[in-house]
Amino acid sequence: MTNDQWNCKSINELLKAIENSKISLETIIDSFYSRIEQCDPDIQAWQHLISKKEYLNQYYSNEDFYKNSVLKGLPFAVKDVIDTAGIETRMGSKIHDNRVPSMDAAVVIAIKKAGGILMGKTVTTEFAFFKSGKTQNPHDPKRTPGGSSSGSAAAIAAFMTPFALGTQTAASVIRPAAYCGCVAYVASHAEFSLRNIQPLAQSLDSLGMFSNDFFDLILMRRIIQLRSDLQAKQNVKENLRIGVYSGDQLGEIEPEMQHAIKGFMSRVQRESITFVYLPEDIDIKALADHHYKIMAFEVARNLQYEFHTGLMDEYITELIHAGLNMAHADYLQHLQSVEKIKTDYVNWMNKASIDFTIAPAAPGIAPLGLEKTGQPFMSRPWQVMGLPVTTFPMAHQQNMPLGIQLVGKFHQDDELLEHSDYLYKLSQSKG
Secondary structure (H helix, E strand, O other): OOHHHHHHOOOOHHHHHHOOOOHHHHHHHHHHHHHHHHHHHHHHOOEEOOOHHHHHHHHHHHHHHHHOOOOOOEEEEEEEEEOOEEOOOOOOOOHHHOOOOOOOOOOHHHHHHHOEEEEEOOOOOOOHHHOOOOOOOOOEEEEEEEOHHHHHHHHHHHHOOOOOOEEEOOOOHHHHHHOOOEEEEOOOOOOOOOOOOOOOOOOOOOOEEEOHHHHHHHHHHHHHOOOEEEEOOOOOOOEEEEEEOOOOOOOHHHHHHHHHHHHHHHHEEEEEEEEEOOOOOOHHHHHHHHHHHHHHHHHHOOOOHHOOOOOHHHHHHHHHHHHOOOOHHHHHHHHHHHHHHHHHHHHHHHHHOEEEEEEEHHHHHHOOOOOOOOOOOOOHHHHOOOOEEEEEEEEEEEEEEEEEEOOOOOOHHHHHHHHHHHHHHHHHHHH
């Protein structure tokens, strides 16, 4: 196998190859850096990339540790709102030029303890909101990669690194993963420590992960949780009942996306899988509005320093003005309204024995233009309820991926990831 093929392998495949002495870590790293050299000048996924020499020096300076570790010195990347010791964390803003943290975020520490080596920081939109960074879509440079975890999604989709971290407050993981065509996972709210990660809206912020393989996400999730049971049990439930939400009430869904959802349902349809449409009396649309209001209120209070510099983009400035003009009592009412709708949704799932819900991951394929990152409305309802979500490509239109969302139950993230892998492979085998 030539060097340029190893970068397309999953973490689990690479680990097996290293353990069976089929390949050296250095050859694997050569493959990833060759890929970066080949395609990142166009894609521009990296905000900060350590050199290959620096990477290998780090590995060989502690080779015994890495050889005996879980991850064997394999690379990972993190979004540039996640603190990394000794490496600039700018949060996509000139306000924080030359900000170099002295301490890693807790999630970065966990991966390093397992033997991962930080390859670099990926591009984010300004403060993980709407102002675009420099990254382009790997499938079409004229189209947005989505945001705010644009660099992480693009780096994974282009096979420049096997795993990347992101964050999601609205649609910042699911949308770019769908637009770029990789698999991704957003954790249940408060599932992971967010220490030393730039807060945007504390009621909504969640950690996200990108890869091209769901079992890599399962492994990395468990590593970050410091668990001893690192491998999935592949325990897929029989007789799945899957809720279906079309997304029409939230905004305009492109016909190609609607067709792709129906095609996915057709490909995975079998006696053991039943689809049940979400009742219209569960006000999912209202959740999107509550999400925006809660986000505005909390962002206005989290980014006071940056706001008063007068150097922020118009998009986030408008959001902060909306939050500053909101009364605290109204903010609390939005939180309470979310809890009521969430109760209605959970009660429906329990009564109808629903395991998961599927929905479009975005209105359609990545839009043309780099000045905006696409509409976030398809993720807002699930994010404001704090539910775990995955996405994977289910179809293509104009050579661009179309992504589906799979929404799980609160803190049942393991089950969601294992069933996402099952449904993804099932849809591919039938497609």
